[in-house]
Amino acid sequence: xxxxxxxxxxxxxxxxxxxxxxxxxxxxxxxxxxxxxxxxxxxxxxxxxxxxxxxxxxxxxxxxxxxxxxxxxxxx
Amino acid sequence: xxxxxxxxxxxxxxxxxxxxxxxxxxxxxxxxxxxxxxxxxxxxxxxxxxxxxxxxxxxxxxxxxxxxxxxxxxxxxxxxxxxxxxxxxxxxxxxxxxxxxxxxxxxxxxxxxxxxxxxxxxxxxxxxxxxxxxxxxxxxxxxxxxxxxxxxxxxxxxxxxxxxxxxxxxxxxxxxxxxxxxxxxxxxxxxxxxxxxxxxxxx
Numbered sequence: 001x002x003x004x005x006x007x008x009x010x011x012x013x014x015x016x017x018x019x020x021x022x023x024x025x026x027x028x029x030x031x032x033x034x035x036x037x038x039x040x041x042x043x044x045x046x047x048x049x050x051x052x053x054x055x056x057x058x059x060x061x062x063x064x065x066x067x068x069x070x071x072x073x074x075x076x
Numbered sequence: 077x078x079x080x081x082x083x084x085x086x087x088x089x090x091x092x093x094x095x096x097x098x099x100x101x102x103x104x105x106x107x108x109x110x111x112x113x114x115x116x117x118x119x120x121x122x123x124x125x126x127x128x129x130x131x132x133x134x135x136x137x138x139x140x141x142x143x144x145x146x147x148x149x150x151x152x153x154x155x156x157x158x159x160x161x162x163x164x165x166x167x168x169x170x171x172x173x174x175x176x177x178x179x180x181x182x183x184x185x186x187x188x189x190x191x192x193x194x195x196x197x198x199x200x201x202x203x204x205x206x207x208x209x210x211x212x213x214x215x216x217x218x219x220x221x222x223x224x225x226x227x228x229x230x231x232x233x234x235x236x237x238x239x240x241x242x243x244x245x246x247x248x249x250x251x252x253x254x255x256x257x258x259x260x261x262x263x264x265x266x267x268x269x270x271x272x273x274x275x276x277x278x279x
Contacts, residue, residue: 009187013260017234019241025267044191044204051208052266055216060118064132068114069138072107075100 004031008038012045106146110139113156120237123220124229127233135171138163154243161247164229190267194274210268212277219269225264230255235263 011028014020020028032039118135125131141162142149149158194207223231233244234255241259245252 001257006186012187014188014265017241040195040204041188041191044207046185047204047208048190048267049235051211051218052216054213055213056123056220056236057119057129058122060115060135060254061132064118064135065114067136069111071136072111073103073140075104 002076003005005035008032008035010042016046016049032055082169103146106149107143108275109155110142110146110159113159114139116156116237117159117163120232122180123232123236124167126221134163134167137166141166156237157239157247160233160237160239164247171238172254187264190271193271197275211274215270215273215277219266219273221263222269227258227265230258231262231266234259 008028011020011024014029015025030041032042114135118131120164121135121138122128122131125134126210138159148266149155191204193206194210220231229248230244233239233247234241236267239247241252241255245255248255250258
């Protein structure tokens with residue numbers, strides 16, 4: 001293993017996606033506990049994901065909602 | 077194809093009348109369940125499509141098809157994934173794929189660059205929440221629309237739709253490994269676009 005920050009960076013996406021193994025998770029958390037820079041960057045990535053979701057959330061129009069309901073097949 | 081909207085005839089045998097009544101009840105329930113998911117489906121559909129108009133059309137085509145082929149849905153399985161599978165197939169059928177230009181230009185070498193650039197370009201405030209607020213909401217919408225379709229499909233399903241890698245793989249009919257690599261690349265492309273728009277505004 002070379003640079004611990006570079007390794008931590010590689011684990012960031014799988015960490016935030018909750019797909020790391022327990023061992024990898026412990027490795028990442030051990031490094032995050034002592035590295036302020038990586039911790040900031042992880043937090044930023046987490047905030048970014050939430051921020052992106054909010055920014056692109058565009059509700060469906062009332063017209064579309066009505067059109068979808070009208071597509072139901074009549075009972076007889 | 078079986079006829080839907082079957083009329084329960086007065087002279088039907090009691091068993092047959094019973095069967096038709098059960099079927100009608102199941103179908104109405106299916107339609108209600110599908111409509112109840114429409115907000116969640118739309119949240120994803122809006123960004124799988126290229127525009128709001130396209131998204132609205134896709135939603136209508138998807139629901140029309142879903143209501144016609146409701147029998148092919150297996151009760152107890154993931155209906156939202158089932159609806160999105162119809163939707164992504166329709167989206168591909170529209171020939172959208174022809175416009176695709178595979179984007180293979182080199183990406184930034186690391187995953188931290190957006191934060192690093194935003195933190196540098198600010199007034200020295202590196203608080204993560206305030207740094208993220210340097211991105212405008214319009215820029216995010218634009219940046220997402222620039223991500224090429226193959227990558228955006230995966231990004232939108234996982235990051236906006238909260239689908240697992242496995243569900244995403246099923247919806248798009250691609251291997252899980254491809255989901256992971258496209259997701260990785262899609263997120264990088266999005267961040268590169270965001271970094272560019274943030275830098276333009278700073279200058």
